[in-house]
Amino acid sequence: MVSLSKTIFKAYDIRGIIDQTLDAGVARQIGLAFGQAALAKGQTKVVIGRDGRLSGPELAAALAQGLQAAGVDVVDLGVVATPMVYFGTNVLDAQSGIMVTGSHNPPNYNGFKMVLAGEAIHGEAITSLHQRIVEHGGDEAAQPGGYSTHDIRAAYLQRIIGDVKLARPIKLAVDCGNGVAGAFAGDLFRGMGCEVVELFCEVDGNFPNHHPDPAHPENLQDLIRCLAETDAEIGIAFDGDGDRLGVVTKDGQIIYPDRQMMLFAADVLTRHPGEQILYDVKCTRHLAPWISQHGGRPLMYKTGHSLVKAKLRETGAPLGGEMSGHIFFKDRWYGFDDGLYAGARLLEILTRESDPSALLNGLPQSDSTPELHLELKEGENVALMDKLRSDAVFPGHEQIITIDGLRVEYADGFGLARSSNTTPVIVMRFEAETPAALARIQGQFKSVILAAKPDAVLPF
Numbered sequence: 001m002v003s004l005s006k007t008i009f010k011a012y013d014i015r016g017i018i019d020q021t022l023d024a025g026v027a028r029q030i031g032l033a034f035g036q037a038a039l040a041k042g043q044t045k046v047v048i049g050r051d052g053r054l055s056g057p058e059l060a061a062a063l064a065q066g067l068q069a070a071g072v073d074v075v076d077l078g079v080v081a082t083p084m085v086y087f088g089t090n091v092l093d094a095q096s097g098i099m100v101t102g103s104h105n106p107p108n109y110n111g112f113k114m115v116l117a118g119e120a121i122h123g124e125a126i127t128s129l130h131q132r133i134v135e136h137g138g139d140e141a142a143q144p145g146g147y148s149t150h151d152i153r154a155a156y157l158q159r160i161i162g163d164v165k166l167a168r169p170i171k172l173a174v175d176c177g178n179g180v181a182g183a184f185a186g187d188l189f190r191g192m193g194c195e196v197v198e199l200f201c202e203v204d205g206n207f208p209n210h211h212p213d214p215a216h217p218e219n220l221q222d223l224i225r226c227l228a229e230t231d232a233e234i235g236i237a238f239d240g241d242g243d244r245l246g247v248v249t250k251d252g253q254i255i256y257p258d259r260q261m262m263l264f265a266a267d268v269l270t271r272h273p274g275e276q277i278l279y280d281v282k283c284t285r286h287l288a289p290w291i292s293q294h295g296g297r298p299l300m301y302k303t304g305h306s307l308v309k310a311k312l313r314e315t316g317a318p319l320g321g322e323m324s325g326h327i328f329f330k331d332r333w334y335g336f337d338d339g340l341y342a343g344a345r346l347l348e349i350l351t352r353e354s355d356p357s358a359l360l361n362g363l364p365q366s367d368s369t370p371e372l373h374l375e376l377k378e379g380e381n382v383a384l385m386d387k388l389r390s391d392a393v394f395p396g397h398e399q400i401i402t403i404d405g406l407r408v409e410y411a412d413g414f415g416l417a418r419s420s421n422t423t424p425v426i427v428m429r430f431e432a433e434t435p436a437a438l439a440r441i442q443g444q445f446k447s448v449i450l451a452a453k454p455d456a457v458l459p460f
Helices: 026-041 054-069 084-091 124-136 153-163 185-191 217-229 257-271 287-293 305-315 339-350 356-361 378-390 436-453
Strands: 015-017 047-049 073-079 096-102 109-116 147-148 172-174 194-198 232-236 245-248 275-282 297-301 319-321 326-329 374-375 399-401 406-410 413-419 425-430
Touching: 026 047, 026 054, 026 096, 026 124, 047 054, 047 084, 054 096, 054 109, 054 194, 073 084, 073 378, 084 109, 084 153, 084 339, 124 326, 153 185, 172 185, 172 217, 172 297, 185 194, 194 217, 194 406, 217 232, 217 245, 217 425, 232 297, 232 356, 245 257, 245 339, 257 275, 257 287, 257 319, 257 326, 257 339, 257 356, 275 305, 287 297, 297 305, 305 319, 305 326, 319 436, 326 339, 339 356, 378 425, 378 436, 406 436, 413 436, 425 436
Parallel strands: 047 073, 047 096, 073 147, 172 194, 172 232, 275 297, 275 319
Antiparallel strands: 015 109, 096 109, 232 245, 319 326, 374 425, 399 406, 406 413, 413 425
């Protein structure tokens, strides 16, 4: 029996290690607290689902028991991608939902992504669940809620296949990294008229081939190899729970999500001229001028899928995206992040071209790094960022953006350091017009970090 730890209540979701900080008992407590919070907002029904992790069945069953004990009815979608739970909260007469998923974390992790009364909860709304367990953990309803199962697969696939139309047939390679998207991606893209080469689409919570996280280049090498060896024109990859998209061209170039956003923005702005397009602080500096050139208004915002969703609702923007691969379409879709739907929309754009890879490779690009992580001890990341904000000096910079960490803009590039909201890590990313400029900017960041923390082990 694991005792409840406040550490699992993260900025955008709940996440823990099985049998260390998370087990069925904790899942039941979370279900009870969430059910009480749902009832307080007039919600009587909660949709749940789970990914392909080995701990999923036990946690989902306990979660359902907790929700029912609170007096809410549970609609269990079974094994689904995270966006299918979000879809359920839009079409099933229930505005609240919980997905049992460890996303891209190692196999021994699991957790919960939550939508409460139509909003992805984050920050205080999540910590208040912990508070509720501590204060009202024993308060169960006199009349428990009901339990039913629902198969949402056909409705979800049909909704996308009915919306997204390809200009011509295309052969693509799809790598699901044995994550849950593998149960749906092949059928989705075949249903749209594609020929599909499937890589690691058998759902297996051990992730025996590579980690299901397309943000890291090492996890895309199998897909790159497949494109070199077959006649597939394009490669797409998904993370463990299907809410993030990775893209690889025929010649093995990785098209990171901030460049994918250029294609999506240009397309969406043809239908929503003058609207805001949202993107996070990790994105390329080529994105803002691109959005402006295509008749939109660029809006940089904090990193975090729940935060971007909230900002999307507030601004009414038709599109938002994050460097990590969460893409949020409000244009023709519901405004939640969905890797499978984003993949479909990408193919819609690419099939208008005879050479999709040329279109992708032609998008503005600079020398840049992927996400780099400075690993620290619990709590050190926040203290270090505070110190950098107060003390660090960046010679020759043009602007310092502080909406989320420090993004230092120079005439020829940018450097970013921000505190992760989920792990004790400082996340960094660099981009510049030349390798020399990239080295100069990284050098500045290295010296200010080492000045603040001399024993820091930097990843560059």
